[in-house]
Amino acid sequence: MAPSKLYLEKSKQACNAMKRYDISPSTVRSTLKHLLKAYEKNWKYIEEDDYKVLLDAILEPEGPKEMEIVEHGFVFIDEPEEEEEEEEPLKRRPRLRSETTSSNPAGYLRENRGNLCLEYNNSDTKANKNKNKDVPLSRCSSEVDIASSSNGEVKFTFSICKPPPGFGFPSPDAVTKHLEDIYQEKFQAFAMGFSLAQVLKQICECFIEQGNASDHVGNTNPSFNNEPEKEDAPTTDFPRFVVASEFEDCFIGTFKKQQMVGIDELSCSSILTTIPKAQATVGLCSKHYWVDDITRGLEKREISLVNDVDDEKPPSFTYIKTNVNYDTANVKPMLASISDENSCPGCFGDCLFREVPCACAVEKGGEFAYTTDGLVDEKFLEKRIDITLRKRTEFIKECWYKCGCGLSCGNRVVQRGIQARLQVFMTREGKGWGLRTLEDLPKGTFVCEYVGEIVTNRELFERNELNKNEEHRRYSVLLDADWSSEGFLKDEEALCLDATLFGNVARFINHRCVDANMVEIPVEVESPDHHFYHHAFFTTREVKAMEELTWDYGIDFDDDSYARKAFRCKCGSNYCKAVKRYKRSRRGVASGKEVIVRVN
């Protein structure tokens, strides 16, 4: 478990109080853990008399208790074993002046065993795509050195050899921000899987990524020219990046921006458990499961999966990014079917900024459904949220191939794919897996679309017939095509998306009655006939990081003919439609029809 807010707050106060005795935060924290255990987490005793107990414990002759990192966190060794400093990475040793070198002006001891070297082929970075194609893309390597001083501070030194053309030293702020973004996702979500070595490796990655980023706005750091590196130029010829702020006048080489990265902060805020590399795809530790990226790299963002609740294994299905035809549901996007009236061939750039609305906005009365912030327009969204206002013909029309604008056009939100940081997790309420966001999402944000095999109603029926007696989770969505003017469609015409075997992250979204935080909106991209469309999810309000993402499946729990195979709703909403149903079902009402999740 990640440390509680209370622990973080209290330990911070304790560290501040101990500062005046020149006691390092890590010593304070390791002693605190021991004391908290001894006093059964009662901070009162520790804080009394200006932390007297804490100070005594630190200053007692045998020194503070040592910690050992085990699989699920820290344990304290009551009788510290003989010190084996070489084994323990990042362990502080007293500063030895004689060991300092000219490149180490502040008197840090270089911890060579903590030295990490990473090789990078930057061919896929954003910045490199725009760079001079004649210049061969170098493999560049970044190295991070860790030095520590006797009073507890830790300093990282980055060096880079063979920097790619145009590489400029990123600011420490950019590197740490980038790293924080990555770890906000991982830590908040699940402390398992954290490894300090991984953090350091990622610091290097962030350093290189930020260095390669094209806009070094406000960055006064040196930039490398495109000249190839001299054959025998030593690595140390390159300026080094020192991440250390508490040592004002300490920098190495020509790089001057400094900022402290506290190793203590990193190590105390998480449980140190390393999932072996071999389990990068599916990590199993005790009864917990962790998958780094269920999309196997198909989406722009990794989508991790975590189960820290029970021993249910990650589900077996094939992740697909876009819908695929199964058999008779023959949905072929045909350019020929799109006329100029349905597209904007004359547009350029971003259609949302045009003074006169283009053809793609015409169907919506000259207004686009998206705002320039990439959100769904509030008025449009409200109409979709309020079922009584919802018109069956309300949909979003995005620009597409025949339009002159590019993929960055503001009227191409769904087709740009998932941008939000998402995670699949095991719910604690017994709903099975669920989907949550790892970052705050403003109202009207596109989250993902429902992707699966495109099947006809008949095909879906046949599939469901095979296991009709089983109570199992359902992953099908009806594309309720009669919102268009096509009228009633036969079973062999009406389309569904079945994500049971092939699907994307949307197959994990659970149902919530009435006040779900997402709403589905039909989005027309490649097919103007309204028969097939993208079933896209947008937030109905601001959704906070770590909140489960839900949508109202539209199941009528009151309808006996529908309810037999409907699940027992555990949505927890005050408006839960199933509550009444449960009461009746206890009196024995049930008969059967397939449950198909409806769009409208």
Ligand SMILES: C[S@@+](CC[C@H](N)C(=O)[O-])C[C@H]1O[C@@H](n2cnc3c(N)ncnc32)[C@H](O)[C@@H]1O
């Ligand atoms: C599209 S799947 C959602 C992901 C699913 N929870 C899983 O574990 O893969 C739909 C199934 O999830 C379960 N489910 C969804 N919402 C639920 C809720 N509010 N209460 C209980 N179960 C729910 C039901 O089994 C339902 O058939």
